[in-house]
Amino acid sequence: MTPAPFRFVLVGSGGISRAYAQSIARLAPAADLAAVVSRSGRRPGGVSDDVPVFPDVASVAVPFDGVALATPNGAHREGALAAAALGKHVVCEKVLAATRADMDAMIDACAAAGVTLAVTYQRRASPDNVALKRLLESGRLGRVFGVDMEVKFYRDAGYYGSAAYRGTRAMDGGGAYMQQAAHNADLLCWYFGMPDRVVSMLARRVHSIEVEDHGAALLHYPDGMIATFTASTVCRPGLATRLSLHAEAGTLVLENDRIVLWRVEGIENPTDPNYAVHDGATSATVSDTAGHEAILRDFIEAARTGREPLASGRAARDATELILRIYENDLLGEVFGGS
CATH class of the missing domain: 3.30.360.10 (Dihydrodipicolinate Reductase; domain 2)
Structure with missing residues (x-):
């Protein structure tokens, strides 16, 4: 039996969020974009109007499995901790975070929640x-x-x-x-x-x-x-x-x-x-999303099987x-x- 799509919430609506939206679409039916989190209420380019937009992760009112953080480095901690508190998996645009305190908080929160934390180091x-x-x-x-x-x-x-x-x-x-x-x-x-x-x-x-x-x-x-x-x-x-x-x-x-x-x-x-x-x-501008697709494909499998992702939070911390x-x-x- 084919597993149900992994339902992503895309956090962020800036330039890099478009690459994530495209990657999720290209992974269908293995992945699906369930919602967008955007404080401005804006959707990333290419995201259809029927995808709901919420102001923060805690207010997302549709079922989802994990978040893709496409926000600036200084905002990664907030999104990761909010997702971990809900028991949701986290894949994060590089870098994991820009300070040691933020990185450690993200790693600890995801470990305590038993969720996967991965970083998009697609190279x-x-x-x-x-x-x-x-x-x-x-x-x-x-x-x-x-x-x-x-x-x-x-x-x-x-x-x-x-x-x-x-x-x-x-x-x-x-x-x-x-x-x-x-x-x-x-x-x-x-x-x-x-x-x-x-x-x-x-x-x-x-x-x-x-x-x-x-x-x-x-x-x-x-x-x-x-x-x-x-x-x-x-x-x-x-x-x-x-x-x-x-x-x-x-x-x-x-x-x-x-x-x-x-x-x-x-x-x-x-x-x-x-x-x-x-x-x-x-x-x-990311014109070729093959690398992002590879990371998201690996992340979905890691989240579902419990194995380490290609670039885990702990590895990406280095x-x-x-x-x-x-x-x-x-x-x-x-x-x-x-x-």
Whole structure:
């Protein structure tokens, strides 16, 4: 027997909410959009008028199984705690939250309620990223001694002016690292764990915002690996994300989650040539929702079976923790005060 659709309440009506609405529609009949939560009363683009709108999660008056949080980072805690209090599962747009206190409150509330908490770190589902993860776990690449992660995007003034919360400490929680490079922070943590030493230099070079628009970090890991991690929204015209990895077996490079260079001895290039990922180099608009669909499909199965989702709340916490350490160890002290 085919299970009933997983009924989502979509929390938020801003730009990213449209990607969630489209993803839920494309997962039918496995998923269904039961309602929208929007303080403004607005529906996301593409959501039909027969989907009811409520001002908050607690007031939703239709049956539902879980929420998809598509609100700014600073509002994730409120939505997650309200859903957990009702015994509903939670999938959250990245990042989990922008502070340690908010993340821990969300994780604890969902654990106490016995509900699944997942985060949309969809790059964990990209085939070449999965292939690299497996190679690292197998040890076939040998000792990895150097990694360079580059997130050199461009955002114009119109992006930061499109919503009052953009570029603020209270709601965004940070700039290029927290907003644009969070997926890449998650990949670094997924692949290599947490560094034991972090130093960084952060700056506001172009945009009139509260947080950084450009920065570079140096990460040292317990096994001796050294990584560089650059994040920016001022690199005109915006470049593809790039991960370079240097190991005993050789060198490989990924751009936008695709292996574009493979110089590794004794191992066949595992790239999937037919896969493409959303390129956020020049725009925050998500035109390809395949990654979101993969996360929601995984989330539904995890919620129904009780297994861990691909990016659980506890796992996703590491990405924000890494970013917070980058902020706290800023040698310049121009943006967050340094340490």
